[in-house]
Amino acid sequence: MPSALVADLEAALAPARVRAEPLAMTLYGRDASVLEGTPAAVCFPESTAEVQAAVRIARAHGHPIVPRGSGTGLAGGAVPVGDPVVIVTTRMNRILDFDVEDRMAWVEPGVLNLDLSRAVAHLGLHFAPDPSSQQSCSVGGNVANNSGGPHCLAYGVTSAHVLAIEVVLPDGSLAMLGGLDPDPPGYDLRGLFVGSEGTMGIATRIAVRLTPVPSTVRTLLADFTSVEDAAAAVSGIIAAGIVPAALEMMDAEITKAVEAYVHAGFPLDAAAILLVEVDGRPAGTEADAAAVADVCRANGARTIRVAADLTERALLWKGRKSAFGAIARIAPNYYLHDTVVPRTRLVEVMNKVYEIGARHRLVMMNVFHAGDGNLHPLIVFDRREPGAMERVHAAGTEILEACIAVGGVLSGEHGIGLEKRDYMSLLFGPDDLDAQARAREVFDPDGVCNPAKVLPAGARCGDLQRVPEGAWI
């Protein structure tokens, strides 16, 4: 006998697109983080009207709602808390329209990031934000998390590539935020919605900006015998007035792991390697590539390899993007952190990360967006080992504290979600959090859209938030 909630959802959508059986509860109870919860029901709308119907039904039955894309989020943003209806956008995956004149496209939220770029490649265009998960994450999820990627150093994160968003608000009504013209009237609600992690409504249509594919690209691999030298080269490149298209760093442990897996020809004895890409018009690109090589050499680079062709470039990038896959061969579990520190403090913080790892008997690896100061310490461990999870969490907390101590922030691209919400007070005082709570209240006065996410309980008086058992927050 389905519950009244499920029956109503089935009547509004189609019975096959509403699920509440134990398997669905488990599958949609988690995302790519280590957290889990339980939904009241899961539904798969195919249109804006169906999203509105699902929201209204959930509210009528007293349930909150949780928007969900592909579930690749790493901060527990789509993990259901408070017995919600999970609204999954995977069936809303059509590219509705694109306009070559305006270099933009209207897409449904469930379109996969890479599918969008593939669909417009024949026009010489692409969607610039390129998270490592781009084969599987949705544009809606990118918008909700303001996701980044290697090429966001030069091209900007998701927020710089979103023009307009059609949103179903938590009361079921529709709003169009932003617009296709450069300065839509009113406050910048589009800008506020991007990165709101599903707490301000459900994006049902998104107008994205498309970027021309650059005419010339040079990809360089530089290897260093110390992390300090590699980090100094990062600062040196930026200080020399070059903003590379991408500037990524891998430390010794991860380089070895990746090389054994991908065979990209990465030096096995390097302390750190930098993957640098410059692009643009031919003369500027050649000049930048030469300048990058000079800065690397001046900072002690042992060898500099320039990708000879597209195949070699693809191989170098495959090495970078396969890092997580490579780790799976070393240990059964890894915990990926995501913080940002001022670029000039990278070495100091990396050394601190290694020290924290040693103290907690955990292996630390680093593969990250060095040009942005966006550090991704990876804690490699075996969950079956007694007490391992506790040590991982303790080390994680110390890493966050170390980053904030040097003027860093909690997250550069994965978001706060459930994972880091109780760390928000490391970064923000009560008055700062109150202002953020007000911003959310503009869209969701009742706190029913993705409850318990981003802001800690009590950020604004009167809110009461429950958190699932066993969740690390």
Next chain:
Amino acid sequence: MDLTAFAAEVGADGPVVPVGSRTQWDVGGAPDPDAREVKAPSGIVAYEPAEMTVRVRAGTTMAELDAALTEHGQMVPLDPRSADATVGGVLAVGQSGLRRLRYGPVRDTLLEARFVTADGRLVKAGGPVVKNVSGFDLCRLLVGSLGTIGVLAEVVLRVQPTPKASKWYRREGLVDHRTLHRPSAVLWDGGTSWVLLEGHPVDIALGWDEVEGPPALPRYRRSLRPSKLPMLTGRFVAELGVGTVHLHDPPPLAAPDRPDLHARVKELFDPTGRLNPGRRVA
């Protein structure tokens, strides 16, 4: 003046109007003449070229900021109409400069803001690093808010390397901006086009007439979908690829979708309506 003293000066009651250098004073209408004027503190607080960020008090003029950055071959591409304009005023008005096509809108430049709320509290939004998704993006809400939801006291801005070379070109007719690689600006007045290219001297060489700079811009602005610009008639200067049109006469007032949501922003951040009364964010 430190930030706490400035917060105390803004205080918690009575109408106040934040004043920069009054270069964009007419945007959004005249302020209530009875409102008490407050001026944000000025001065550059911290600047590390290798971070490509600068922390600056909101009352600092753009001329002063530019001078400090130029010394290190860097810039903030805000391009205000007047060098006297203050950083706070430029952000509060939120109008992007002519190089938006390449450098993006003003809102992409603001990384962190310390602002004074309607009840006199000093609040921080965002963070001092170039990439940050820790919490909601209140900086976006503040840019273009004309001082109606908070008074900017101090900000962290993203800076850029100054291009090695830059040149303005002119040519008759409508230029297709998509045939140029990342132009900084492409203008069209219905007859003539102007193009600003910045970068490596070889890359920006173009066989057109070189000119000193852009044409004089009429004072009013209107925002249009970029592909609509070629249909424009009358007297104007349009930013191709962007959609901003500079006009001699004020354009019709536009209303946002769901004005109730915008009104709620004001209510939640300034319940008594004391911040910059009389001004409208339209």
